[in-house]
Amino acid sequence: MTDTTLDTTMTSARQTTLPWKRLLLFSVVLLALLVVPIVIGDQFIAHIFVTIFIFAGLSTAWNIVGGFAGQLSLGHAIFYGIGAYAGIILMNAGITPWLGMFVGAGVAAVVAVAISYPCFRLRGPFFSLATIAFLEVFRVLALHFRELTGGATGLMIPLKIGWEWMVFRDRTPGLLIAFGMLLVTLAVAWWIRSHRLGFYLVATRERESAAQAAGVNTVKVRLIAVAASAALTAMIGTFHAMYLTFIDPSSVFSLTTSIQIAMFALIGGLGTIIGPLIGAIFLVPLSELARGWLGAQALGLHGFVYGAVLVLVVLFMPNGIVGLTSRYLGKSTNKRGVQAESVAATPRLPTKPVIGNDLLVAEHLDKHFGGLHVTRDVSLTLKEGEILGLIGPNGAGKTTVFNMLSGFLKPSSGTVQIRSVDGTMMTPVTPGDFAAVGVGRTFQIVQPFAAMTVEENIMVGAFHRHADVREAREVARETAFRMGLGPWLDAEAQGLTIGGLKRLEVARVMAMKPRILLLDEVMAGINQTDVHRAIDLMLSIRDTGVSIIAIEHVMQAVMSLSDRVVVLSSGQIIAEGKPQDVVRDRQVIEAYLGKDFVHAEA
Numbered sequence: 001m002t003d004t005t006l007d008t009t010m011t012s013a014r015q016t017t018l019p020w021k022r023l024l025l026f027s028v029v030l031l032a033l034l035v036v037p038i039v040i041g042d043q044f045i046a047h048i049f050v051t052i053f054i055f056a057g058l059s060t061a062w063n064i065v066g067g068f069a070g071q072l073s074l075g076h077a078i079f080y081g082i083g084a085y086a087g088i089i090l091m092n093a094g095i096t097p098w099l100g101m102f103v104g105a106g107v108a109a110v111v112a113v114a115i116s117y118p119c120f121r122l123r124g125p126f127f128s129l130a131t132i133a134f135l136e137v138f139r140v141l142a143l144h145f146r147e148l149t150g151g152a153t154g155l156m157i158p159l160k161i162g163w164e165w166m167v168f169r170d171r172t173p174g175l176l177i178a179f180g181m182l183l184v185t186l187a188v189a190w191w192i193r194s195h196r197l198g199f200y201l202v203a204t205r206e207r208e209s210a211a212q213a214a215g216v217n218t219v220k221v222r223l224i225a226v227a228a229s230a231a232l233t234a235m236i237g238t239f240h241a242m243y244l245t246f247i248d249p250s251s252v253f254s255l256t257t258s259i260q261i262a263m264f265a266l267i268g269g270l271g272t273i274i275g276p277l278i279g280a281i282f283l284v285p286l287s288e289l290a291r292g293w294l295g296a297q298a299l300g301l302h303g304f305v306y307g308a309v310l311v312l313v314v315l316f317m318p319n320g321i322v323g324l325t326s327r328y329l330g331k332s333t334n335k336r337g338v339q340a341e342s343v344a345a346t347p348r349l350p351t352k353p354v355i356g357n358d359l360l361v362a363e364h365l366d367k368h369f370g371g372l373h374v375t376r377d378v379s380l381t382l383k384e385g386e387i388l389g390l391i392g393p394n395g396a397g398k399t400t401v402f403n404m405l406s407g408f409l410k411p412s413s414g415t416v417q418i419r420s421v422d423g424t425m426m427t428p429v430t431p432g433d434f435a436a437v438g439v440g441r442t443f444q445i446v447q448p449f450a451a452m453t454v455e456e457n458i459m460v461g462a463f464h465r466h467a468d469v470r471e472a473r474e475v476a477r478e479t480a481f482r483m484g485l486g487p488w489l490d491a492e493a494q495g496l497t498i499g500g501l502k503r504l505e506v507a508r509v510m511a512m513k514p515r516i517l518l519l520d521e522v523m524a525g526i527n528q529t530d531v532h533r534a535i536d537l538m539l540s541i542r543d544t545g546v547s548i549i550a551i552e553h554v555m556q557a558v559m560s561l562s563d564r565v566v567v568l569s570s571g572q573i574i575a576e577g578k579p580q581d582v583v584r585d586r587q588v589i590e591a592y593l594g595k596d597f598v599h600a601e602a
């Protein structure tokens with residue numbers, strides 16, 4: 001067995017055994033959470049456990065948007081409120097809450113998509129503020145539509161007891177329902193995180209543009225996440241209303257509830273499956289006990305103690321309880337300063353592919369940024385089987401051209417056409433359209449998904465052609481070994497050196513199996529030996545039928561790689577041709593070295 005196969009086998013073994021052990025432990029903890037209150041049989045203890053299950057469920061649902069997708073919503077009480085009102089309003093109309101909860105879930109999902117779509121354009125605190133504003137709108141609406149919601153007086157559930165109405169005298173059935181809802185929410189969150197959607201959400205959170213370049217429709221995946229999260233939140237909201245027996249606008253559409261939901265995930269471990277549950281197990285009893293013990297001592301003292309504990313946790317456990325325990329148990333896979341292996345020497349095919357038809361045709365590309373005219377009338381073509389070098393001094397407009405060739409910038413005028421597999425010329429618009437017709441790109445400033453492992457980073461690219469996780473993992477591993485990243489499959493991307501990160505960029509895009517590869521200075525910052533190997537790698541990629549446009553400052557690479565070179569200067573093409581002709585061109589020398597040098601030479 002070679003070292004490489006050994007390493008792959010060991011990694012697979014690690015990945016198949018560890019989750020089962022964790023799953024078993026997790027199941028035991030969950031079962032204990034259900035059994036303990038039933039065995040104790042005390043009403044107050046049962047109430048605390050019901051509250052833990054409800055808030056753990058709400059926080060797990062929130063975490064799909066706030067943790068996986070990184071959209072810190074403080075408006076989740078909207079969906080909780082919709083579920084609560086839907087349950088009671090329909091119950092008053094004689095409809096069981098078991099049905100009402102699905103109606104609430106549907107309404108919440110539609111509302112979530114409608115309000116999130118405009119809000120996703122906002123970043124960081126602006127997004128959170130917008131969600132708070134919507135929450136306030138819903139509170140005011142609930143106060144206004146009195147006939148439906150009871151206005152400020154609120155709504156009381158009708159006195160109907162039994163499983164059909166989700167209302168019980170004893171706490172045990174409520175405990176079972178709340179536990180069941182928590183299990184469903186955990187299962188949905190786990191399913192999302194371990195499938196393509198979850199990878200796409202985390203990639204979108206980490207680097208939206210890199211995710212788009214990998215063919216991810218970042219708006220669509222976040223809308224799916226928010227709809228799922230809102231539906232689950234509403235369903236729990238319905239049950240909670242039945243449990244509390246009374247709701248009013250300020251108690252359900254409440255910022256405090258929204259903050260609490262988010263807080264459990266933040267304290268437990270943002271973006272992890274079990275973090276929100278751990279946060280709720282830790283904080284719900286603390287809050288209830290502080291209220292019980294300290295509430296009578298002095299007004300607001302329990303709130304102060306609760307707040308102080310939160311501040312301490314945030315200060316000393318920035319990655320939550322899950323992050324802290326992983327650190328102490330030494331489970332962190334982050335290997336900082338990881339020096340990736342050299343790119344494996346790549347066997348070349350004996351024959352070079354023949355240069356074929358035009359594959360990419362860009363015509364008259366102009367780009368203005370306000371008054372700045374960055375590119376003027378740039379027209380270029382890339383043929384099948386060709387490597388085209390795009391060179392020019394700093395600030396010439398090369399990256400701007402790349403952005404237009406991959407949908408990241410819309411040209412002020414001019415067109416970009418790509419020949420599809422069936423031979424028709426397509427005019428893609430968005431980065432997703434370009435990825436769909438087979439254009440893959442890297443970025444000059446590397447854009448790794450920092451919190452993901454090397455393997456997961458490459459899997460995001462592989463998902464473009466393989467929706468199945470196992471297939472995508474296989475493609476990612478194969479690509480990683482080819483790029484010399486095999487030993488670091490489990491390392492977090494943020495631990496790689498600059499050379500490793502550059503390779504990771506190429507590996508991610510290669511896993512997409514592109515037909516056209518746009519490489520933006522992939523050799524910058526790597527050593528001489530690796531430059532040779534990278535040149536070989538690119539030639540071998542080209543030999544497999546991928547056409548390449550490479551922006552490069554390393555002239556040795558430009559000369560030995562390129563079939564043709566296009567030279568940009570001040571946004572215009574000043575020369576085009578074979579590399580050896582272009583480097584002798586007087587205009588090109590002048591653009592790089594200045595008029596004085598050319599005159600002195602003459």
Ligand SMILES: Nc1ncnc2c1ncn2[C@@H]1O[C@H](COP(=O)(O)OP(=O)(O)OP(=O)(O)O)[C@@H](O)[C@H]1O
Pocket residue numbers: 369372374392393394395396397398399400401444
């Ligand atoms: N979004 C933007 N807004 C305003 N100006 C921009 C923007 N993007 C690029 N520019 C300007 O356009 C010009 C060309 O930039 P570009 O990055 O395309 O050049 P480049 O040839 O890739 O340079 P380098 O080799 O240094 O990467 C620069 O003057 C840059 O400041």
